[in-house]
Amino acid sequence: MPQTVCPAAGTMFTPSGFSPHLASTCSEADPVIEDEGGPQEARGPGACLAEGPPITSASLDTLIQHLVPTTDYYPEAKVRKFGPKILQLLTEWTETFPTDFREEKMVGLFKDIIHRIAPCDETLSQVLQTLNQKLAAIAQGEECIVKVNASSVSSISDKLVAFKTKSPPIQKEMLSICNDPYTLAQQLTYIELEHLSHIGPEEFVQAFVQKDKLDSTQPCFSEQKKKTTNLEAYVRWFNRLCYLVATEICMPAKKKQRAQVIEFFIDVARECFNIGNFNSLMAIISGMNMSPVSRLKKTWGKAKTAKFFILEHQMDPTGNFYNYRTALRGAAHRSQTANSNREKIVIPFFSLLIKDIYFLNEGCANRLPNGHVHFAKFVELARQVGEFMTWKQMECPFETDRSILHYLHTAPIFSEDGLYLASYESESPENQVEKDRWKALR
Numbered sequence: 001m002p003q004t005v006c007p008a009a010g011t012m013f014t015p016s017g018f019s020p021h022l023a024s025t026c027s028e029a030d031p032v033i034e035d036e037g038g039p040q041e042a043r044g045p046g047a048c049l050a051e052g053p054p055i056t057s058a059s060l061d062t063l064i065q066h067l068v069p070t071t072d073y074y075p076e077a078k079v080r081k082f083g084p085k086i087l088q089l090l091t092e093w094t095e096t097f098p099t100d101f102r103e104e105k106m107v108g109l110f111k112d113i114i115h116r117i118a119p120c121d122e123t124l125s126q127v128l129q130t131l132n133q134k135l136a137a138i139a140q141g142e143e144c145i146v147k148v149n150a151s152s153v154s155s156i157s158d159k160l161v162a163f164k165t166k167s168p169p170i171q172k173e174m175l176s177i178c179n180d181p182y183t184l185a186q187q188l189t190y191i192e193l194e195h196l197s198h199i200g201p202e203e204f205v206q207a208f209v210q211k212d213k214l215d216s217t218q219p220c221f222s223e224q225k226k227k228t229t230n231l232e233a234y235v236r237w238f239n240r241l242c243y244l245v246a247t248e249i250c251m252p253a254k255k256k257q258r259a260q261v262i263e264f265f266i267d268v269a270r271e272c273f274n275i276g277n278f279n280s281l282m283a284i285i286s287g288m289n290m291s292p293v294s295r296l297k298k299t300w301g302k303a304k305t306a307k308f309f310i311l312e313h314q315m316d317p318t319g320n321f322y323n324y325r326t327a328l329r330g331a332a333h334r335s336q337t338a339n340s341n342r343e344k345i346v347i348p349f350f351s352l353l354i355k356d357i358y359f360l361n362e363g364c365a366n367r368l369p370n371g372h373v374h375f376a377k378f379v380e381l382a383r384q385v386g387e388f389m390t391w392k393q394m395e396c397p398f399e400t401d402r403s404i405l406h407y408l409h410t411a412p413i414f415s416e417d418g419l420y421l422a423s424y425e426s427e428s429p430e431n432q433v434e435k436d437r438w439k440a441l442r
Contacts, residue, residue, distance in 0.1 A: 090127070097201065098131055099135075111128075173252070174248050175261065181268040183401065187405055189272070190405070191237065196392035199231050199392065203228045204231070235351075243414065244411060247412075262299065275342070276334070278348055279350050285311060292422070295423060295430075295434075296423060297427070345397075346391040348388065357384055360381060
């Protein structure tokens with residue numbers, strides 16, 4: 001019987017822990033580095049932040065004055081040196097946050113700045129071409145999300161109707177579509193990387209933006225419509241995979257067949273672990289740990305579960321997912337040194353990544369008690385999101401199987417009540433609570 005208590009599918013954004021390695025970055029008492037002349041901030045609001053030892057904090061005015069050119073700070077004579085830096089900044093902006101330029105107004109301002117810096121430079125057309133390609137890819141990804149969601153909702157509705165009439169609930173099952181665990185793990189990895197490719201860093205910012213802004217005079221993002229479509233779609237995919245696994249296990253009428261499905265998904269989960277696809281791994285484990293599945297004691301007794309307990313140990317939440325974090329670091333190291341693209345894949349357990357970022361953002365003030373910007377917090381945020389951005393850029397090295405992908409996206413799945421009803425039909429209720437629930441469901 002499975003024992004690990006995994007995060008419930010509906011609590012993807014619920015805080016569940018704080019990574020030990022973040023604690024050192026979240027002290028509001030982080031000191032300002034001092035030199036012989038005292039705190040570096042004391043050198044004046046126009047002090048160049050690039051001079052001297054690293055600064056752990058500075059006032060917002062200092063940052064602004066450092067970044068904004070003036071006749072004294074960046075004289076016109078130095079425009080040839082200053083221009084390329086601004087051009088590089090704008091180029092990186094369009095590459096990293098392309099959704100900021102969906103409005104024509106932003107594109108117009110961007111063109112105006114470029115013309116002022118380098119009116120004869122061909123860089124503008126190149127940057128705009130790259131930007132248009134990124135925006136087109138984002139739009140295409142959003143269209144795919146809408147289509148997948150529409151087909152999934154339809155199939156779920158049809159499934160529930162069929163189940164209530166007590167006719168055979170599903171005409172097909174996973175094993176009839178794919179009976180090779182490695183192949184299914186590859187197709188799951190393709191879906192994971194496809195979802196990740198559409199998630200931009202701005203979605204993390206907008207998902208956790210707080211009312212406590214560095215500049216409270218400006219409207220905060222939380223008052224606007226948040227653009228977190230791709231991030232939310234990825235969460236829904238995780239939940240769907242959980243329920244799909246549970247549905248596939250509860251669906252067969254015979255105990256032997258259910259045990260066979262359990263063993264199959266254990267092998268799929270193991271292959272996901274070997275690939276570095278931790279998100280699908282945790283979704284499979286979570287699906288197998290759902291109550292309607294875990295209560296099937298006779299079924300589990302018939303299945304070979306030794307490998308499953310090993311995988312559960314790897315994803316054990318004890319010690320703030322210590323075992324998983326160790327495995328993730330190992331996969332990240334393998335990715336950096338690997339020659340084969342198949343060994344470069346790192347797909348983190350996304351729910352935990354979101355929670356780490358949430359707690360870092362919530363647990364650390366944007367400013368220190370002296371009013372300075374808390375550099376350590378934003379450096380750590382940038383490190384975590386930047387690491388994710390590196391992993392998501394990996395192209396899937398596996399060939400796609402359209403029939404398997406179609407099934408994973410559109411196969412009907414049971415609701416929670418449907419899972420319990422199927423579970424009780426397979427193995428009768430064992431106590432009064434289960435009997436009462438079964439009676440209510442019927």
